[in-house]
Amino acid sequence: MVLRFNFTLGLVLVVLVVLGAILAGHVAPYDPIMDADLMSSEMPPSWEHWMGTDGQGRDVFSRVLYGARVSLTVGLISQLINSVIGTSLGVSAGYFGGWWDDFVNGLTNVMLAIPSLVFALAIMAVLGPGLPSLLIALGLTNWSWTCRIARSSTLSLKNQGFVQAAKTAGFGDLNIMRTQILPNILGPVLVIATLGIGGAVLSEAALSFLGVGIRPPQPSWGNMLSDARELIRTAPWAAIFPGLAIFATVLGFNLLGDGLRDMLDPHMRTRKA
Amino acid sequence: MMRFILRRTLQMIPTMLAVVLIIFVIFSVVPGSFITSLMSEGRNATNAQVLTHLNEQFGLDQPLLVRLWNYLWGLAHFDLGISYRTREPVWNVIEPRLWPSIKLALCAMGFAAVVGIPLGFLAALKPGSVFDSGTMVVAVSGLSLPEFWFGLLLMYVFALNLGWLPSFGYQPGSIRHIILPAIALGVSPMALLARTTRAGVLDVMNADFVRTARAKGLAEPRLVRSHVARNVLVLILTTMGLQIGALMGQAIVVEKLFSWPGIGSLLVDSVSVRDIPVVQGAVLVIVLWFLVINMLVDITYALIDPRIKVG
Numbered sequence: 414m415v416l417r418f419n420f421t422l423g424l425v426l427v428v429l430v431v432l433g434a435i436l437a438g439h440v441a442p443y444d445p446i447m448d449a450d451l452m453s454s455e456m457p458p459s460w461e462h463w464m465g466t467d468g469q470g471r472d473v474f475s476r477v478l479y480g481a482r483v484s485l486t487v488g489l490i491s492q493l494i495n496s497v498i499g500t501s502l503g504v505s506a507g508y509f510g511g512w513w514d515d516f517v518n519g520l521t522n523v524m525l526a527i528p529s530l531v532f533a534l535a536i537m538a539v540l541g542p543g544l545p546s547l548l549i550a551l552g553l554t555n556w557s558w559t560c561r562i563a564r565s566s567t568l569s570l571k572n573q574g575f576v577q578a579a580k581t582a583g584f585g586d587l588n589i590m591r592t593q594i595l596p597n598i599l600g601p602v603l604v605i606a607t608l609g610i611g612g613a614v615l616s617e618a619a620l621s622f623l624g625v626g627i628r629p630p631q632p633s634w635g636n637m638l639s640d641a642r643e644l645i646r647t648a649p650w651a652a653i654f655p656g657l658a659i660f661a662t663v664l665g666f667n668l669l670g671d672g673l674r675d676m677l678d679p680h681m682r683t684r685k686a
Numbered sequence: 687m688m689r690f691i692l693r694r695t696l697q698m699i700p701t702m703l704a705v706v707l708i709i710f711v712i713f714s715v716v717p718g719s720f721i722t723s724l725m726s727e728g729r730n731a732t733n734a735q736v737l738t739h740l741n742e743q744f745g746l747d748q749p750l751l752v753r754l755w756n757y758l759w760g761l762a763h764f765d766l767g768i769s770y771r772t773r774e775p776v777w778n779v780i781e782p783r784l785w786p787s788i789k790l791a792l793c794a795m796g797f798a799a800v801v802g803i804p805l806g807f808l809a810a811l812k813p814g815s816v817f818d819s820g821t822m823v824v825a826v827s828g829l830s831l832p833e834f835w836f837g838l839l840l841m842y843v844f845a846l847n848l849g850w851l852p853s854f855g856y857q858p859g860s861i862r863h864i865i866l867p868a869i870a871l872g873v874s875p876m877a878l879l880a881r882t883t884r885a886g887v888l889d890v891m892n893a894d895f896v897r898t899a900r901a902k903g904l905a906e907p908r909l910v911r912s913h914v915a916r917n918v919l920v921l922i923l924t925t926m927g928l929q930i931g932a933l934m935g936q937a938i939v940v941e942k943l944f945s946w947p948g949i950g951s952l953l954v955d956s957v958s959v960r961d962i963p964v965v966q967g968a969v970l971v972i973v974l975w976f977l978v979i980n981m982l983v984d985i986t987y988a989l990i991d992p993r994i995k996v997g
Contacts, residue, residue: 419826523704526973528935531953535969538957539712611830618832619939623954638835642943645842652842656835664830671826 420676423668430662434481441475446630448472455648465650468640473651476632477658483633484662487547487617488610494552495613496559496606503563504590504598508571517560524557530616537625547626551613559605566598600677604670611666618659634659691985698977705973706966710757713962714750766970767963771956776967780952784971786856787948790941791933793864794872795926802876803922806883811910813888821880828877834939837870841944854945867944871937875929882925886918893917920990924983931979935972 433440450470458465464473506517524532533550540546570576571594579589620626621635629636634655641652748756760767766776809821844866845853852863890896891914899913900906938950945951949968956964 519700519704523701523708526701526976527705527708527969528932528972528976530938531935531969531972534938534953534957535709535712535965538960538965615830615832619834622834622939623942625957638832638838642838645838646846649842652835652838656832656838659832659835660827660830663832664827667826667830 417672419668420672423665423670423672426661426665427669430481430485430658430665433478434485437475437478437482441472441478443472443475445471445476445479445632448475455644455651457648458650464654465648467637467651468644468648473637473654476637477634477654480632480634480637480655480658481662483544483627483631484614484617484659486544487551488614488662488666490548491551491555491613492606492609494548495556495609496602498553499556499559499605500563500595500598500602502556503560504567504594506560507564507567508586508590508594514564517564521557521560524554527554529554529612530619533616533620534623534625537620542625542628544627547617547620550620551616555609555612555616559602559609562601562605563598566601567594570594570597600673604674604677607666607670607673611663611670614659614662614666687988690988694981694984698981701977702970702974706758706761706970707754709966709969710754713966714753766967769961769964771959771961771964776963779964780949780967780971783947783949783952786946787934787937787941787950788975790864790867790871790937790946790948791930793868794933794937795875795930797868797872798876798879798929799926801872802879803883806880807887809880810884810887810891818884821884825877825880825884828873828880831873833870833873833936834943836873837867837940837943840866840870854943856945856947867940867946870943871933871940874936875926875933878929879922879925883918883922886921887914890914890917920987923990924987927979927983927986931976931983934975 448471450466452470453466454468454470456462456466456470462472462474464477467473467476502517502520506514529551532554536550536553537546540549567590576589576593579593584592617626617633618635618638621633622639624636624639627633627636629640637655638652641648641655645652757767764777766780768774769776769779772779805821805824809815809818812818841853844851851866853866855863857863896909896913899909904913934949937946937948938954940946941948941950942954949971953965953968953972956962956968
């Protein structure tokens, strides 16, 4: 029961954020950048401004909605890059074995040793701030778990009957990996990807908070928090709402990922029942 | 045992070398060096002669491979290079930052253990209860919480409104300064520990030897103490060790938020002025801390659990 509830809550949160991001242009009552009005800065939440206004008099609610676009874009695309890298490396390493396996294994260990936020920060220092750099920095630094899972699943699949049969039938290596192995490891890869999206949203917020991610005036939850930090005494709402948005989004993806894992894992299912 | 420790130590070397190589390569493709960013800011180093001089001084006029070789040669002699900004040896810049960072990581872990372990334990003793569900909600929330936002809220409530604690800064030996950053940083390991402890206890509770002990009529408190706790301890210690290893890297945003003079804030500050030698040094220290702690965990593991084969 609890499991189902968590999964549903996760799904609801994620759907809300996705809707917010897609419909931002229609729903947002104000322009997130242009509607600055110093006369109405630091106003508390009201009917006019549901989440109040920030230090430059911009509507926090509108900026949170537009910020969802940045967060989701970074989360989804960077995790997609991670999944593709991790799966290709992991499956090929498990399938071919030998020196390639050793190399991929070594690389994975190195990647695990460098904390992904530190690595991403270093890459951002080289590429400079902005959306494309964020996608590269976060897309290249968080594939090690996917790679490990893909590799170990491939190792256990490769000696099973249906893979051997495909081999005997004369399928090429690439073809076998694509048609026989890949569909069978998608479950765990999807679970890690869902959890990874939450992680990427957090990292984007952290990098933008540190001033190396999305640069103002373009709204991102991270740089909104960074601006609001100075106003925490007089306008705490400018900090509370973007943070809540990050929290709700990451929580949504985490609950979704946990729920997916429980559903896909037959071992967990029997134990819970 | 000595052979195991030696082998485990030697295993770190290739990983460390690979990290050095990756970091070095990333930073040698930097478009625009520290010197060009100095020039664009219109500070000293405006004429070509000074530029050449600086390039020579930092060895930037040499080919990439020569620079890599020089860097590795320096590292082999525990020399991390010279900071572009302060012109001091990088180690002198990093060294005073080490202890604050380690202290923060340990205090955060202390908070995580004191709160997380009992939560996980109590939750597992009554699986499916309201307390259990509540604990798991706290755990998954703790893992989703942006720690810099949580830190900002703590600052707002406990420092600015209630005035109980200082809002930021560092004083050697001051406990009051470390409380808020340690809690902000400790929330996610706390959540992880609660989860791990709960899963571990549940696993052991369903094990055959516990069922046997219970069937023999062992009282529940004694059962929990002598059979369950002892077996879960290894799992908890491992999780804690690995978390401490990762905390120095996770701390960068919290350190920056609370103006904590650790490795993390040094890294962020050096990134913004492109003080590459210091950035490289700070990353290496963070990775080394992670690897050493992992090694210690492995060795402790082999010491306390006789089932692990050493050889």
